[in-house]
Amino acid sequence: MSDIETTGSKPAPDFELADSEGRKVTLSSYKGNKHVVLIFNRGFV
Amino acid sequence: MAQLRREYQEFIKRGAEVIAIGPEDRKAFAEWWREHDMPFVGLPDPEHSVSKLYGQQVKIFKLGRMPAQLIIDKKGLIRYKHYGSSMADIAENSELLSKLDELNKE
Numbered sequence: 001m002s003d004i005e006t007t008g009s010k011p012a013p014d015f016e017l018a019d020s021e022g023r024k025v026t027l028s029s030y031k032g033n034k035h036v037v038l039i040f041n042r043g044f045v
Numbered sequence: 046m047a048q049l050r051r052e053y054q055e056f057i058k059r060g061a062e063v064i065a066i067g068p069e070d071r072k073a074f075a076e077w078w079r080e081h082d083m084p085f086v087g088l089p090d091p092e093h094s095v096s097k098l099y100g101q102q103v104k105i106f107k108l109g110r111m112p113a114q115l116i117i118d119k120k121g122l123i124r125y126k127h128y129g130s131s132m133a134d135i136a137e138n139s140e141l142l143s144k145l146d147e148l149n150k151e
Binding site: 012015018025030031038 | 046049056059060061062063064065066067068069071074075078079086087088089090094095096098099102103112113114115116117118119120121122123141145148
């Protein structure tokens with residue numbers, strides 16, 4: 001059973017991480033510009 | 046991930062960016078990312094800082110470190126979340142795309 005919820009208006013916690021090429025990515029930099037589909041993977045390798 | 050890669054343009058058309066976060070160390074992640082020619086943003090998070098943050102604040106990962114998908118709208122609000130109960134339990138792209146269509150109608 002999966003748990004699917006549609007949440008009303010909870011703000012996404014902001015974060016900053018370096019991407020696979022070392023460039024900094026900040027979630028809040030997409031605000032006002034793009035939706036973000038955030039995928040958490042358990043592991044690729 | 047392969048399916049996401051194939052349908053990435055569908056996400057772009059809907060004004061969305063795709064960001065994938067994985068627990069590998071930077072080097073292993075970067076190698077995997079290049080090898081599979083992933084077109085979207087990939088973020089290695091070996092300290093699990095973001096998954097911990099979302100685990101605490103958004104209450105995903107209740108059942109351990111399972112895959113999860115979220116949609117954050119342009120206002121920075123979480124509008125959709127799906128967390129899997131197994132490795133294979135991942136939201137379909139079609140479901141993510143139809144949610145984006147809904148957001149774009151607002």
